Amino acid sequence: MVEWTEKERSIITSIFSNLDYEDIGPKAICRLLIVYPWTQRHFSSYGNLYNAEAIQSNPNIAAHGVKVLHGLDRAVKNMDKIKATYTELSVLHSEKLHVDPDNFRLLSDCLSIVIAAKMGASFTPETQAAWQKFLAVVTSALGKQYH
Numbered sequence: 001m002v003e004w005t006e007k008e009r010s011i012i013t014s015i016f017s018n019l020d021y022e023d024i025g026p027k028a029i030c031r032l033l034i035v036y037p038w039t040q041r042h043f044s045s046y047g048n049l050y051n052a053e054a055i056q057s058n059p060n061i062a063a064h065g066v067k068v069l070h071g072l073d074r075a076v077k078n079m080d081k082i083k084a085t086y087t088e089l090s091v092l093h094s095e096k097l098h099v100d101p102d103n104f105r106l107l108s109d110c111l112s113i114v115i116a117a118k119m120g121a122s123f124t125p126e127t128q129a130a131w132q133k134f135l136a137v138v139t140s141a142l143g144k145q146y147h
């Protein structure tokens with residue numbers, strides 16, 4: 001059972017309340033597909049992923065980035081039961097989509113980079129610590145079906 005301090009809760013909630021899903025979601029998923037090209041195999045039905053420009057202007061990819069953030073905000077709203085909240089998503093990613101759980105960490109890193117770039121100096125070490133903890137809990141919950 002994960003314990004959250006009030007400070008951690010307020011940092012996570014505040015990041016999400018200031019998050020522009022339509023901007024951050026697409027940027028994070030595009031980074032994943034460009035920096036770690038093997039992750040593209042899951043999106044073969046999404047149309048043109050030929051190069052970075054194609055990925056960044058692909059509306060299906062952009063929409064998926066927004067969808068992932070909506071998935072994450074369910075964890076923010078249920079911070080004390082993230083594992084239970086993600087039971088179905090974990091089954092989907094493992095048994096149906098066969099996403100290697102290591103890819104959750106790669107996407108988390110891309111998301112952190114995009115958010116840090118957006119927040120600039122306000123992405124303090126304390127903010128980073130709370131944010132990384134949140135993503136680690138999410139990643140572990142999503143990977144639950146694998147172990």
Ligand code: HEG
Pocket residue numbers: 039042043067068069070071072089092093097099103104107108138142
């Ligand atoms: Mg996943 C579907 C969330 C990582 C590939 N992902 C989804 C859906 C959500 C979601 C909410 C929609 C589920 C539904 O339709 O019921 N994904 C999500 C989160 C994270 C994550 C929160 C990690 C933070 N996903 C992830 C990674 C990959 C991946 C790393 C592949 C590298 N997701 C993936 C695919 C689908 C989803 C291929 C199905 C998309 C489709 O049906 O078009």
